[in-house]
Amino acid sequence: MPHNIPLIAGNWKMHGLAQAVPEALSIDAAARKSNARIALFPPATLLDRLSQALIEAGSPIITGGQDCHCEADGAFTGDISAEMLKDAGAGMVILGHSERRHGHHEPCALVAKKVIGALRVGLEPVICIGETLEERLAGETHAVLNRQLGASLPEELTGQVFHVAYEPVWAIGTGHIPTDEQVVDAMVLVKSYLEDRFHGQVTPHVLYGGSVKPDNAAHLLTLDGVGGLLVGGASLKAVDFNRIITAAG
Ligand code: PEP
DSSP states (O other): OOTTSOEEEEEOOSOOOTTHHHHHHTTHHHHHHOSSEEEEEOOHHHHHHHHHHHHHTTOOOEEEESOOBSSSSSSOTTOOBHHHHHHTTOSEEEESOHHHHTTSOOOHHHHHHHHHHHHHTTOEEEEEEOOOHHHHHTTOHHHHHHHHHHHHSOGGGTTOOOEEEEOOGGGTTTSOOOOHHHHHHHHHHHHHHHHHHHTTSOOOEEEEESSOOTTTHHHHHHSTTOOEEEESGGGSSHHHHHHHHHHTO
16 A cells, blocks of 8 residues: 555444435545545444445445454354455454453454454454553553554564554543654654564554544644544544545645
8 A cells, every 4th residue: 555645534433323324425525536545434334335325426435344353253242253344345444442442341462363354354454552641641652552562463464454543542532632742753663663573564554543633634644654544523524524534635
């Protein structure tokens, strides 16, 4: 994936009923004009519908799941496999989002297994990492990010297309944005971690996520190492997400 093409990803989380599909189609015009790749991660209930509507419209917008199980199928009530996401039209899947790590107690080792599941069917994983406020205040940010990268990224990523999203937990949904230096510091850490471990055999986009808004998106994209944005709340309203897409050029 060329690195001069940013990835702008909208994570709808547990938001969206049927009406969200036509609203999402209204960002298609901006997506077509954009130099960026645009991806939407609707709730699982809308994935098939949204994917079909985008295909019918001939849209370049990619869809993705917000999580997947590591197995292909089985007695796992309530879970969805990577195969099922792919079957519903997904091209990507978010894994290890902090709301899964903290709200559902998902350890890094499970995230790594899910990544292998995603790669099995050719979904591009968007692997999230990020420190809590307590960890940052305790000076543990580097240790936490290195630990999460070490245990959430399986060897199977070698040579594969994937993305890493740095999302400080304290910036998600709070309106608090890290300083430019804090963002760049995390980008440098991720890139040097990947270089040390994979020796140039992986070149993921490294995204920033956490309170991205139409007014700060363009600036965030100018920061060294930022290869795209993972957007939560501001992806829910087409008018806001349109402005973020436009900001990406
Ligand atoms: C997210 O859900 O990944 C996220 C970054 O949310 P928000 O943009 O609302 O902070």
